[in-house]
Amino acid sequence: MVEGSLQPSVLPNGVSSLNFQELNMGKPYIALQPSEGIIVQAAATIYAGYLTAGRVPEGSESDWIARSIKDAIRIAQTTDENVQSDKEVM
Numbered sequence: 001m002v003e004g005s006l007q008p009s010v011l012p013n014g015v016s017s018l019n020f021q022e023l024n025m026g027k028p029y030i031a032l033q034p035s036e037g038i039i040v041q042a043a044a045t046i047y048a049g050y051l052t053a054g055r056v057p058e059g060s061e062s063d064w065i066a067r068s069i070k071d072a073i074r075i076a077q078t079t080d081e082n083v084q085s086d087k088e089v090m
Contacts, residue, residue, distance in 0.1 A: 035076075042072035 032040065047068035050056050056064045 039069065039072045039076060042075060043068040046071050 043065070047056075047065055050064050050068065
């Protein structure tokens with residue numbers, strides 16, 4: 001393992017996480033449910049769009065990240081309300 005690298009791991013219940021362990025340090029990790037991971041991916045894409053468009057002033061990154069998360073959740077909720085999944089049909 002390279003020092004400071006991301007190391008994927010799987011928790012006992014099958015939930016995947018990222019282990020941000022650095023050598024000789026504790027083992028903090030982030031454990032996300034699959035739906036949370038999807039929101040993170042969407043929010044990151046939205047935030048990248050804001051950055052690319054030059055809409056994120058220096059010092060307000062946290063506000064724009066929070067906005068990106070809210071946008072991603074709104075998109076997910078709207079999708080859920082308007083699209084019937086295979087499991088909902090059964």
